[in-house]
Amino acid sequence: MTETPRLELIGITKAYPGVIANNNVSLKIMPGEIHALLGENGAGKSTLVKFIYGVQKADAGRVLWEGEQVQIASPNAARKLGIGMVFQHFSLFEAMTVEENIALGISPELTKGDLSARIREVSQQYGLPLDPDRYVHTLSVGERQRIEVVRCLLQDPRLLIMDEPTSVLTPQEVDELFKTLRRLSEEGVSILYISHKLEEIKSLCHTATIMRMGEVVAECTPENETARSMAEMMMGADLVSPERAFRMTDGAVKLDLRNLSVKSTHQHGTDLKQINLQVHAGEVLGVAGIAGNGQRELMEVLTGEVPTGKADELQIDGVAAGHMDPIQRRLAGVGLVPEERLGHGAVPDMSLWENAFLSAATRMNLIKNGFIQVLASTGFALKVVDEFRVKTPGVTHFATSLSGGNLQKFIVGREIMQNPGVIVVLQPTWGVDAGSAAAIRQALIDLAANGAAVLAVSQDLEELFEISDRIAVICEGRMSEARLAENVTVEEIGLLMAGVGLEEEPVHAD
């Protein structure tokens, strides 16, 4: 290639106390190229991107922009060069209109004249339908992302950075976004696409740079790779996909939701509306849905943090359990893994054994006359660490000292080791490295194979199809009928996630 790269990074190094986030990282992005930046959590992707966008300074290394050495001191400087970024978490004001939000985020010169006309123009040109006068709080997550994209496009970027853009989108929305990105690429805009979703990268990106533990370990052409081979490069180890011995969906009903309706206790929360769902012994039931459609509320009802209206709206082994508190539910054999690891599933500044005690105290008999049985609790924690291969120097270390994947293994392990009859897991592998994710999925499948009922709520469709026997979809607090995973396609699930067909009765029950 004789062309000058749009952006070239040479030897970027950034160290945090105790961690090398980037070690001698070099990267070339050509004009019009869609370049994937691939790596597990903690591989150093976000540090690198923060550096490119001028949010953070590197300790060493050079940047060439169109062949010339530059210093990117701030996001403003980055924007001036022609770098735009769409963050994973949006920064939008809900009480303002689309146009006002866009005007706030771009340089003042661009706000002069008819901004709303230009927003319409850009959004039509790139297939990003957006009404400048709508208020942000009335928009879906996908539409909000479009605001961020349009905001970048208005500044005529020559490099667009997208950080995990599809984690909040339905499959259909992802297709739309990809069309836009390909169009931009044809026009010569370079795109740095950060993700760990390998199938997406295969279908979208021209080249991929793979990072592991702060270093670039490989570059490849995704088209010529398989998702598996890329995952193995990412992990630096062979990937073991979950295996299951047999499927069973006709066991006894362990967890039964009957016409469950609960008002959300959160501001802007989603009420649960007449949910019917039966989870049988021996099956993994997956619940798909875009975040904010009632998953959090469902979890709170299942843990017992929020009671149901009538006690029999929620039954465990045929016993009305809607008014049981979390401790009673655990005694009845329910294992629970909330979405947030630190602060909800575990206390950050407490040791691992104390965190094991947190949920296992009653079911594992770790209290005697009101006193904590330290030896028994430590023993239980050690068993969890051992069984689930949690990497830690010892169970007296704080939960915060563990990486996301290790802590999640510990939390899932803590619940599984209590031998639950029912386990409810919200986002089982959210933000977890691929190796730990595979281990957690396998553990859930094994638990079901041993006769437990597993309810897994996740946004990750790949994951749900991998582990679930049946899949249901939650949208705006309503639950679709659960269907056998092999009889349903990603597209059908996607439509349900977008709320199509949920108002009427599901098309055909099997």
Next chain:
Amino acid sequence: MLIRLEQRPEASKSMVYVSPVIAVILTVLTAMVMFSLLGVDPLKAIETFFVEPISSLDGLAELLVKATPLVLIGVGLSLGFQANVWNIGAEGQLVIGALAGGGLALAFFDQQSVFLVPAMLVCGVAGGMAWAAIPAWLKTRFNTNEILTSLMLTYVGLLVLSYLVHGPWKDPEGQNFPESRLFHDSALMPILIDETRLNVGWLVALFVVVLGWVVMSRHIIGFQIKVIGMAPMAARFAGFREKRLIWLTLLFSGGCAGLAGVIELSGAIGQIVPSISPGYGFTAIIVAFLGRLHPVGVLFAGLLMALTYLGGDSAQITMNLPNAVTGVFQGMLLFFLLASDVLIKYRIRFGAPKIETAIQAEAAE
């Protein structure tokens, strides 16, 4: 040279204990500067302040007498503070507890009984608890802020005291002084060392320290308190009842404050006077934090704070320094403590960040 604060990878456990020591040293050094600016020999002043008061048996006994309420209240508050229950009104609970116990002593002023002191202690605890129950009820029922309600109730409590000593409980033979009758002997705390004021109250305080320690380190209630303070969502997830813990911690701290009040009254004062406490209830907040919200830490912090009270008196008498010196000392102590606490999560580094060493360290692992 460049001085930087660098975040530690994991919060330093030893710094939790070193930080109060640094705070004490910085306080003493600053005090010495302050004294020399006032034209007083700094070494002499420090000696008068910190050494002289405890260089006799009587002084040591006085130290323990002063430390008793501070330790008692400090332990009570530290439990609540760990659960994010901010009882700022211990002073009021102390006063009401003292009135409840003292009222009993006055009611039986003509009867001798060995049961009187224990009954007074029980009344003191009940009085403090009752006063703390008001913010607890308001918080659990109406979600009011206990900082405000407990603080405001302090002033109500002080007015109740003022009303009683100026009115109904005034000593009929007291020449109209705003004081109650003197308690008779069986309403006074038994003295531990003759010729001093050191009384059984100190043992009660030590007992509460041990109780607090056991509860916080080994009991399920202590565990629940810590979890609710550090991660309220995790507490809900585990099924701990927040309202129950709010009641529990407020009643416990109120009870401790009430107990401190009645011990002060029947151990050190011997009658109800318009001013029962020189702000023990407020100083105990500093004691709780200086003691790292740990009962044993509170014990040491209580002794140190008691020393500042004695030192203030002694500096006033022998060196003619204003009594405000005590307040200045206590304020500086809290100020430096909060500042030193930065070192728990951060460390001081000199010079520019060195990446090579970090990389080598990484490679060496």
